[in-house]
Amino acid sequence: MSHWKKKAEVAIIGGGIMGVSTAYHLAKRGLSDVVILEKDLLAQASTGLSVGGIRQQFSHPANIRLSQESVKVFERFQEEFGVDIRFCQVGYLFLAEKQGTWIEFLANVETQRSLGVPVETLSPQEISRRWPYLNVSDVKGGTFGPRDGYADPYQAAMGYANSARRLGVRIEEKTKVIGIKLKSGRVQGIETSNGPIFSPVVVNAAGPWAGEVAKMAGLDLPVTPYRRQVFMTKPFAAIPKPVPMVIDQDMTFYFRGEDPGVLMGMSDPNEPSSFNLNIDRNFMEKVIEAAVHRAPVLGKAEILKGWAGLYEVTPDDNPIIGEVQELKGFFCAVGFSGHGFQQGPAVGLLLSQLILDDRTEFDIMPFAHDRFGKKGQEGERRVV
Numbered sequence: 001m002s003h004w005k006k007k008a009e010v011a012i013i014g015g016g017i018m019g020v021s022t023a024y025h026l027a028k029r030g031l032s033d034v035v036i037l038e039k040d041l042l043a044q045a046s047t048g049l050s051v052g053g054i055r056q057q058f059s060h061p062a063n064i065r066l067s068q069e070s071v072k073v074f075e076r077f078q079e080e081f082g083v084d085i086r087f088c089q090v091g092y093l094f095l096a097e098k099q100g101t102w103i104e105f106l107a108n109v110e111t112q113r114s115l116g117v118p119v120e121t122l123s124p125q126e127i128s129r130r131w132p133y134l135n136v137s138d139v140k141g142g143t144f145g146p147r148d149g150y151a152d153p154y155q156a157a158m159g160y161a162n163s164a165r166r167l168g169v170r171i172e173e174k175t176k177v178i179g180i181k182l183k184s185g186r187v188q189g190i191e192t193s194n195g196p197i198f199s200p201v202v203v204n205a206a207g208p209w210a211g212e213v214a215k216m217a218g219l220d221l222p223v224t225p226y227r228r229q230v231f232m233t234k235p236f237a238a239i240p241k242p243v244p245m246v247i248d249q250d251m252t253f254y255f256r257g258e259d260p261g262v263l264m265g266m267s268d269p270n271e272p273s274s275f276n277l278n279i280d281r282n283f284m285e286k287v288i289e290a291a292v293h294r295a296p297v298l299g300k301a302e303i304l305k306g307w308a309g310l311y312e313v314t315p316d317d318n319p320i321i322g323e324v325q326e327l328k329g330f331f332c333a334v335g336f337s338g339h340g341f342q343q344g345p346a347v348g349l350l351l352s353q354l355i356l357d358d359r360t361e362f363d364i365m366p367f368a369h370d371r372f373g374k375k376g377q378e379g380e381r382r383v384v
């Protein structure tokens with residue numbers, strides 16, 4: 001460990017999209033004495049296991065703003081980072097089955113349009129005309145965001161990591177943070193499996209492990225891991241391209257193209273929180289059932305493989321971003337509740353602004369860590 005440096009201006013715990021984006025933005029502003037500590041390898045946890053969806057169709061205005069900022073970056077990613085993240089802007093088609101969901105969608109669309117998001121509202125007949133393979137018999141309506149889509153989350157994270165490295169950021173893989181040093185209500189640094197690092201600023205970007213990391217600092221952060229399973233079919237050409245990301249909000253089922261097959265997943269509302277990453281064949285059957293219901297032609301597809309990753313969920317499905325008031329120098333970018341990949345570009349930028357300027361270019365108060373239990377706090381309703 002001859003290269004081990006015991007000091008840094010900023011120590012970032014976690015080498016997923018949040019950690020690498022934050023490091024990149026700090027270094028781009030000239031603060032390059034930054035170290036990322038990653039217990040495993042970069043972008044192998046939630047980021048690498050996610051399905052890469054990128055949308056502006058959120059219910060909460062603050063999430064829409066984060067996504068608008070991020071989409072701009074994804075659209076010019078190759079120019080800035082020299083990496084092709086295969087951003088396929090095939091659109092997101094949200095479907096509502098229940099009348100209440102449809103009414104909520106219409107209210108969301110008003111918010112989205114007021115912020116300049118391009119989004120269409122579609123009748124079942126129009127949906128059927130445009131995507132004839134969808135069963136709309138029980139659908140009340142849908143919303144379609146043509147600039148939404150998906151990209152390769154691993155490549156995006158590596159784009160940030162490599163650019164951050166070029167700007168001087170140190171990345172320590174296979175290095176686990178095991179303690180956080182505190183003194184008089186301030187962080188002083190961290191203890192790792194490879195030795196200590198003294199740092200006046202520590203960033204918790206530990207994804208599903210964010211709650212455990214916060215505990216090392218004596219804090220209780222409401223971020224809970226939940227397994228999410230994804231299944232991919234063998235090559236399947238029976239659905240005409242481009243296939244949008246189709247999200248059935250009431251079934252919490254989704255599918256999209258993943259050349260040459262189709263990728264699909266669903267949430268299980270009955271599954272308790274855990275770090276379990278196994279695939280459950282019984283649940284796979286339920287996902288296939290949902291798929292065949294929504295797109296009957298998928299009955300002819302065969303499953304090639306499946307995998308599971310962890311969502312990092314907060315009680316209101318909104319993230320926690322910013323400095324923890326009672327612990328100076330301890331910043332969080334955690335709890336993205338299933339939509340963190342796409343918010344990574346904006347969150348890294350905002351967190352770098354908070355660390356360097358003590359303010360951000362737009363309001364992130366809805367994401368303050370002390371909001372829970374307070375009145376009038378709206379969470380995110382478009383979660384899958």
Ligand SMILES: Cc1cc2nc3c(=O)[nH]c(=O)nc-3n(C[C@H](O)[C@H](O)[C@H](O)COP(=O)(O)OP(=O)(O)OC[C@H]3O[C@@H](n4cnc5c(N)ncnc54)[C@H](O)[C@@H]3O)c2cc1C
Pocket residue numbers: 013014015016017018019037038039040041042043044045046047048049050051052053054175176177178205206207208209210213228229230308309310311312333334336337338339340341342343
């Ligand atoms: C199946 C699935 C599908 C998803 N689909 C989407 C989607 O379509 N769109 C979208 O935007 N988001 C999606 N998400 C959510 C998204 O993946 C996450 O919100 C996002 O990747 C969070 O990034 P992160 O950097 O915070 O966490 P992570 O990528 O999990 O990174 C955290 C890192 O911290 C490291 N770490 C933890 N503890 C320590 C420690 N003590 N010491 C050192 N290192 C530590 C971990 O090893 C990990 O690499 C999906 C997630 C899953 C599981």
